Amino acid sequence: MTNAIEIDSLTKRFGSFVAVSDVTMDVKKRQFMGLLGPNGAGKSTIQKIITGMISASSGSVHVNGFDVKDHKNAMFSTGCVIETPESYPNFTPTEILNYVGKIRGIRGRELKIRITEVLEEVRMWEWRNKRFGSFSKGMKQRVSLAQALLPNPEILILDEPTSGLDPRGMIEVRQILKGLNDGERSLLISTHMLNEVSEVCDAVTLIRKGGLVMSGNVRELQRNAIGTAELEVNVRRPYDQAFMREISEHDGVEHADPIDQYSFTVILKDQNTDREWIVDLIRKHDLGFLTANQKGSEIEDLYMSLTQDGGYDVK
Numbered sequence: 001m002t003n004a005i006e007i008d009s010l011t012k013r014f015g016s017f018v019a020v021s022d023v024t025m026d027v028k029k030r031q032f033m034g035l036l037g038p039n040g041a042g043k044s045t046i047q048k049i050i051t052g053m054i055s056a057s058s059g060s061v062h063v064n065g066f067d068v069k070d071h072k073n074a075m076f077s078t079g080c081v082i083e084t085p086e087s088y089p090n091f092t093p094t095e096i097l098n099y100v101g102k103i104r105g106i107r108g109r110e111l112k113i114r115i116t117e118v119l120e121e122v123r124m125w126e127w128r129n130k131r132f133g134s135f136s137k138g139m140k141q142r143v144s145l146a147q148a149l150l151p152n153p154e155i156l157i158l159d160e161p162t163s164g165l166d167p168r169g170m171i172e173v174r175q176i177l178k179g180l181n182d183g184e185r186s187l188l189i190s191t192h193m194l195n196e197v198s199e200v201c202d203a204v205t206l207i208r209k210g211g212l213v214m215s216g217n218v219r220e221l222q223r224n225a226i227g228t229a230e231l232e233v234n235v236r237r238p239y240d241q242a243f244m245r246e247i248s249e250h251d252g253v254e255h256a257d258p259i260d261q262y263s264f265t266v267i268l269k270d271q272n273t274d275r276e277w278i279v280d281l282i283r284k285h286d287l288g289f290l291t292a293n294q295k296g297s298e299i300e301d302l303y304m305s306l307t308q309d310g311g312y313d314v315k
């Protein structure tokens with residue numbers, strides 16, 4: 001089976017500056033892939049090459065089995081939003097989508113139905129007859145997403161679709177993106193936000209200064225990032241030494257430390273082990289379970305260590 005996107009030894013130079021250096025990665029069919037990296041990492045550059053906006057200096061990119069140099073075929077089943085979403089300010093979403101539909105060869109009743117569907121999907125139906133120019137950034141993002149979704153593409157390429165949005169806007173757009181993961185589509189989404197990748201994607205490729213750092217399954221990455229997980233647990237009534245001993249001696253526990261009589265930390269050997277026993281033990285000792293918080297975000301720690309200068313490189 002061909003991959004949705006295949007990138008092989010891709011390099012992009014701007015003059016003597018190397019923006020993308022020998023990147024090899026792929027997005028499998030039906031995979032939701034996060035292209036993660038800090039500002040200037042080369043995310044937009046890679047996506048511009050995939051969508052044929054700029055050409056590669058060397059290496060190759062295939063979309064749905066077609067070389068991106070064969071632009072028409074490569075983009076046939078692709079929808080994309082690259083960098084800032086802009087459109088005709090005096091056009092309404094309905095007019096913009098009518099225009100896009102005609103370019104993409106959708107007409108008549110089919111186009112009308114599709115426009116209604118995508119405007120509902122991105123929650124812009126009630127704004128369908130207002131001018132694009134009057135929209136907030138989040139609304140513009142959603143109209144652009146509707147444009148990309150209109151031909152019902154198998155492959156979606158989105159460049160930081162939540163950038164510049166307020167927290168509510170981010171949550172809304174992420175929910176729309178999660179809803180697109182229906183087992184039919186592939187997505188390549190660039191972001192510098194880790195939580196976005198964990199929420200929306202099942203795979204992640206990390207890049208830094210134009211180079212590939214690592215690529216893998218999001219859950220695996222989280223699992224590998226830290227073999228243990230540190231929890232801070234709070235209880236309602238003071239516990240005694242016997243309780244602490246029982247916690248420390250549990251099979252799944254690497255180490256346990258009291259903070260005060262009402263709280264303690266537990267480092268688990270494997271973050272994926274069942275944690276219900278902690279609550280059961282608290283109940284058995286009649287301490288009244290309050291909260292258990294995972295300390296730090298393991299994927300965040302990994303991201304920080306991998307993206308810092310002189311950081312850990314996996315090639």
Ligand SMILES: Nc1ncnc2c1ncn2[C@@H]1O[C@H](COP(=O)(O)OP(=O)(O)OP(=O)(O)O)[C@@H](O)[C@H]1O
Pocket residue numbers: 014017019037038039040041042043044045046192
């Ligand atoms: N047309 C260009 N001419 C010269 N340099 C460029 C050009 N486009 C991008 N670059 C440089 O290439 C590098 C990668 O840029 P790119 O826009 O791909 O990064 P990014 O990962 O998308 O960053 P951001 O998170 O800020 O969007 C940057 O150092 C940028 O300055």
Ligand SMILES: [Mg+2]
Pocket residue numbers: 043044045159160
């Ligand atoms: Mg960018």
